[in-house]
Amino acid sequence: MYFNHQKLSCKETALQLLSRRDYGEQELHRKLAGKGFSENEIGEVLAYCHDLGYIDDIKFAQSQIRQHISKGQGEIRIRQELKQKSVSETDIDMAFQDFDTDWYELARISAMKKYRVLETVEPKEYARRVRFLQYRGFDFEQIQYALTPDSDE
The missing domain is CATH 1.10.10 (Arc Repressor Mutant, subunit A)
Structure with a gap:
């Protein structure tokens, strides 16, 4: 069935968006405002969606x-x-709070996936690997841990 988007109400538009993926409240607000709905309409629809647990x-x-x-x-x-x-x-x-993630191990896994081996490398390559892990969102201690080769002593 084909829908004419201009004839959908604010509530219908919101529900259609939420049926595709989750949205945060502000993100959904921006999306609805971008479609030309009034602040009043958007406020009512966000309250409706929040009350039903569609946005949290x-x-x-x-x-x-x-x-x-x-x-x-x-x-x-x-x-x-x-x-x-x-x-x-x-x-x-x-x-x-609901996640008990070992960020050090996740950094190491990310590095291993990308570079296969973590043996000592030249400084230029090491810097490139550090930048990659920084971009991925790891802090310096996690990056150092991830890029330190295992020692089997």
């Missing part, structure tokens, strides 16, 4: 965290992405 910033953040961890990304990058999606610092902190 903590659950949204948890879903995003799971996705980013599965991609081998670190906490810094994940927090940055959630902030860009206008999730509050408080909600981000609450969402992270």
Whole structure:
């Protein structure tokens, strides 16, 4: 069935968007505002969706965290992405409480996936690997751990 998007109400548009993927409250607000709905309409629809549990910033953040961890990304990058999606610092902190992730091991796994072997390399290559892991969202201690070859002494 073909839908004419201009005839959909704000609520229908919101539900259609939410049927495709999860949205944070502010992200959905921006999307609806971009489609020309009034602040009043958007406010009512967000309250409706919130009351029914269709939008929940903590659950949204948890879903995003799971996705980013599965991609081998670190906490810094994940927090940055959630902030860009206008999730509050408080909600981000609450969402992270449900995860017991070993960021050091995740950094090592990400490095191993990309570089296969972690033997000592020349400084230029080491710097390139550090930049890669920084981009992935790991802090310096995690990167050092990830790029230190295992010693079987």
